[in-house]
Amino acid sequence: MSLLTNVMDHSLDEGYAEAAAARGGDHDSRIPRTARGLLTLGAGLALAAAVVTVGAVNAHKAEPTLAKERDALIHRINDSNGSADHLQQQVQELRRKVESTQQQALATGDGDQGGLTGAVGLGEVTGPGVKLVLEDATGTGSGGNVDPRAGQGFSNSGRLRDRDLQLVVNGLWGSGAEALAINGQRLTALSAIRAAGEAVLVDNRPLVPPYTIQAIGDGPKLLGTFENAMAGQYLRLLQEKYGIKSTMSTQKSLTLPAAVGVTLRIAQPVTPEASPSVSPSAAPTTPAATSSSTAGTSESPGASVSPSGSTGRRTPSGSAKPSTAHSSTTTSTRSSSAGTGAARP
Amino acid sequence: MIAVLGLVIGVVVGLFVQPELPDAVVPYLPIAVVAALDAVFGGVRAMLDGIFNDKVFIVSFLSNVVVAALIVFLGDQLGVGSQLSTGVVVVLGIRIFSNAAAIRRHVFRA
Numbered sequence: 001m002s003l004l005t006n007v008m009d010h011s012l013d014e015g016y017a018e019a020a021a022a023r024g025g026d027h028d029s030r031i032p033r034t035a036r037g038l039l040t041l042g043a044g045l046a047l048a049a050a051v052v053t054v055g056a057v058n059a060h061k062a063e064p065t066l067a068k069e070r071d072a073l074i075h076r077i078n079d080s081n082g083s084a085d086h087l088q089q090q091v092q093e094l095r096r097k098v099e100s101t102q103q104q105a106l107a108t109g110d111g112d113q114g115g116l117t118g119a120v121g122l123g124e125v126t127g128p129g130v131k132l133v134l135e136d137a138t139g140t141g142s143g144g145n146v147d148p149r150a151g152q153g154f155s156n157s158g159r160l161r162d163r164d165l166q167l168v169v170n171g172l173w174g175s176g177a178e179a180l181a182i183n184g185q186r187l188t189a190l191s192a193i194r195a196a197g198e199a200v201l202v203d204n205r206p207l208v209p210p211y212t213i214q215a216i217g218d219g220p221k222l223l224g225t226f227e228n229a230m231a232g233q234y235l236r237l238l239q240e241k242y243g244i245k246s247t248m249s250t251q252k253s254l255t256l257p258a259a260v261g262v263t264l265r266i267a268q269p270v271t272p273e274a275s276p277s278v279s280p281s282a283a284p285t286t287p288a289a290t291s292s293s294t295a296g297t298s299e300s301p302g303a304s305v306s307p308s309g310s311t312g313r314r315t316p317s318g319s320a321k322p323s324t325a326h327s328s329t330t331t332s333t334r335s336s337s338a339g340t341g342a343a344r345p
Numbered sequence: 346m347i348a349v350l351g352l353v354i355g356v357v358v359g360l361f362v363q364p365e366l367p368d369a370v371v372p373y374l375p376i377a378v379v380a381a382l383d384a385v386f387g388g389v390r391a392m393l394d395g396i397f398n399d400k401v402f403i404v405s406f407l408s409n410v411v412v413a414a415l416i417v418f419l420g421d422q423l424g425v426g427s428q429l430s431t432g433v434v435v436v437l438g439i440r441i442f443s444n445a446a447a448i449r450r451h452v453f454r455a
Contacts, residue, residue: 007436011443012394013387013405020396040399042351044388044406048381049355051410055378057363058371 118179121188121259125179129216129254130223132168134160134235136209137243158242160211162195164234165202168213169193171231175222177215179256183207184214186259203259219250372421373414376433380409383437386444393451413437 118125137158169187172180180187185202192203199206215222226232227248238244366374384406391397413433420429449455 004439007439008443011387011440011447012390013384013401015401015405016387016391016394016396016398019398019401023398037399038347040403042347042354044399044403045348045351045385046355046358048385048406049352050359051355051381052378053356053359054364054366055374057359058366058374 121179121186121191122262124255124258125216126253126255127178127216128219129177129179129214129251130172130219130226130248131251131254132172132213132215132246132248134165134168134209134211134213135245136160137245158244160200160209160238160244162193162200164238164244165200165211165213166193167234168231171226171229171234172213172215172222174231175217175225175229177217177222179216181214181256183212184257186256188259188262190262191259214251214254214256216254216256219252223248223250372426373417376413376417376430377410379434379437379441380413381406383441383444384409386441386448390444390447390451393448409437 165182169180169182182193182202185205185207187202192201194201194204196206200211201207235244235246239246384402387405388397388402391402416433417426417430420426
């Protein structure tokens with residue numbers, strides 16, 4: 001506060017008082033009398049006025065350019081906003097169009113096919129289910145920080161492999177799961193779970209551990225069936241022998257996203273009366289009538305992509321008998337061939 | 346008389362000559378303007394107090410402008426230019442206000 005008080009109290013330059021005291025007691029010299037004093041005063045005032053005027057002129061000159069720049073920027077922002085809005089609108093329009101076309105295409109068959117998108121993985125689905133989290137054993141350097149040349153890939157390490165995931169996924173399908181997603185990526189009948197180098201790919205997209213598998217189905221029942229089935233025993237074996245952690249929990253509500261890059265095609269019966277191509281009573285995971293995918297999802301069967309040197313490890317012991325009943329429930333030819341091929345020791 | 350003449354000459358010079366300021370000086374112009382105003386108000390108040398001195402006026406004017414610009418320049422070099430110019434404007438603004446208040450008391454007796 002003393003600083004402010006000081007500024008307030010000594011607003012007048014102290015030089016004036018000193019000069020006046022030095023000059024003597026005559027305190028009524030308002031304007032200098034001498035010619036030199038007058039000239040000095042005039043020059044000083046002229047200088048002050050010039051500085052203020054130049055400042056004002058400068059500010060005035062700078063104003064239009066600043067305003068122009070600002071206007072240009074505002075213009076650009078508005079333009080970009082407008083085009084973004086336009087594009088957004090276009091996206092929505094196209095999305096609507098796609099959806100309506102899809103619905104139209106589906107409606108050409110019988111009415112029930114509209115509800116098929118959820119079951120085959122082309123639509124978002126929500127429901128109760130099971131969450132299964134698989135994690136590599138500790139100290140295996142999961143993720144991308146492994147030197148791809150240093151290790152022997154997956155072999156004999158505590159890392160989860162593509163075929164483990166295939167087995168688990170097949171086990172879940174077999175236990176009555178209606179929809180599956182790994183790390184938020186929806187699995188369809190054409191999804192391929194493969195390995196490339198150090199990474200596990202689902203539909204050619206690399207996954208980052210921990211692997212979270214979401215399965216929609218009758219939670220407790222699904223869990224029980226899965227744990228008693230071969231896949232569940234296999235998981236326990238993995239945990240015992242390799243330290244791969246797996247945690248399962250039932251969930252009240254899961255939302256699985258739609259699969260991307262897959263187009264839905266409907267097989268038309270040659271004679272419409274003879275046999276409907278899709279029977280709603282069939283297992284909902286059986287996309288018998290549907291399917292087709294973009295390139296790359298099913299080019300190579302699982303066996304050919306297994307990294308070398310990985311065969312012969314982690315053979316399930318006799319307790320975990322391969323069950324043909326489970327693997328056969330996966331209906332897609334390609335992905336089930338990958339799945340069943342991997343499931344057998 | 347000569348005071349008014351000086352003011353008019355200054356304004357005319359500023360308006361018509363329109364000196365091209367070097368870019369290095371431009372940031373300090375607003376501060377210089379505030380310092381000049383402070384000196385002018387101080388001078389007017391001293392005049393009304395009856396203790397005006399032309400030499401003190403000129404010297405205080407020039408030194409205020411130079412010191413204010415110097416402080417801001419130093420602040421710019423240190424990276425706190427805007428804060429320091431705010432400080433200069435606050436101090437000079439308080440001085441201008443209290444000098445203006447003193448002038449008002451002299452002129453209107455209130």
